[in-house]
Amino acid sequence: MHDYVLGLIGGVLLGLAALVVRLGIGVPLGISGFLSKALSFRPKVADWRLAFLAGMALVALLLPSVYPVAISEVPSGGLGLIALAGLLVGAGARFAGGCTSGHSLCGMGNLEGDSIVATVVFIASGAATVFLMGGGLG
Amino acid sequence: MSRYLLAFVAGALFALGLAVSGMSQPSKVRGFLDFLGEWDMTMLFVLGPAVGIYFLGTRVGKKVLPHKFVSGPDPEKMGFRFFAGNVCFGVGWGMVGLCPGPAIANLGQANLPVVVFFVCLLVGISVADRVVARL
Numbered sequence: 001m002h003d004y005v006l007g008l009i010g011g012v013l014l015g016l017a018a019l020v021v022r023l024g025i026g027v028p029l030g031i032s033g034f035l036s037k038a039l040s041f042r043p044k045v046a047d048w049r050l051a052f053l054a055g056m057a058l059v060a061l062l063l064p065s066v067y068p069v070a071i072s073e074v075p076s077g078g079l080g081l082i083a084l085a086g087l088l089v090g091a092g093a094r095f096a097g098g099c100t101s102g103h104s105l106c107g108m109g110n111l112e113g114d115s116i117v118a119t120v121v122f123i124a125s126g127a128a129t130v131f132l133m134g135g136g137l138g
Numbered sequence: 139m140s141r142y143l144l145a146f147v148a149g150a151l152f153a154l155g156l157a158v159s160g161m162s163q164p165s166k167v168r169g170f171l172d173f174l175g176e177w178d179m180t181m182l183f184v185l186g187p188a189v190g191i192y193f194l195g196t197r198v199g200k201k202v203l204p205h206k207f208v209s210g211p212d213p214e215k216m217g218f219r220f221f222a223g224n225v226c227f228g229v230g231w232g233m234v235g236l237c238p239g240p241a242i243a244n245l246g247q248a249n250l251p252v253v254v255f256f257v258c259l260l261v262g263i264s265v266a267d268r269v270v271a272r273l
Contacts (some may be wrong), residue, residue, distance in 0.1 A: 003160055004179075008184070010155045011155070012187045012191060017148045023199045028211060031242070055151075056149040056239075063247075071243065073163045074252070082234055085234040086236075086255040095219050095220070095269075096224040097220065098214075106192060117216060123171065127174075128229075129171070129228065130232045135175040
């Protein structure tokens, strides 16, 4: 199947997942926020978010045997670069009040101004980074 | 249905969506960010239905389940912290092509780079939360 068709199907699944959380539980879906609450190590704070992360983890464990193509790609770059990127993404998302799921999916889907600005800023800085590193395939 | 079961199903659906859409693959993400190179516009095809379904679903939801919408998230104050955070996020995202959701989806490959990224992601989240708590 063409990448764009798979993108559309996957996009439907992502939208439905966010809607289930919004309508079923009553809050927007945001992975960095869920991880932050889970890292409080207080079960009452983390609550149902642990069940959400467990659902993700189950699929993550099944992907290697069910749909390995999706995760066959090992991130490129040295471990130092990867570690720095992980720190920047984690800290950046918390300072920005959300990551791609919270801002670009739920926030933009609810037409929130701050989320639209956040998405524009991180796409622009991501694009500048890819350009300075010599392109997406580099 | 209990909200734990709902949350579990939503989490599975979300990871599946990342895998099917191709957004679990760093090269697809970096390809999207490579506007001046061989631009890969797949992410637009992902965001379109995802944002559209969420938009329409929440419009209907506000009418059908108004009690779920009494409080939403407060908008972020668009100050230095907000912009610096988004720039840091974007730079890290562009460097490797992973953000929090796809990092979890990739954990099953049990490769050192993915594990290193995920652990550092958690460290970044904890450190930032502690800094914000002191502000």
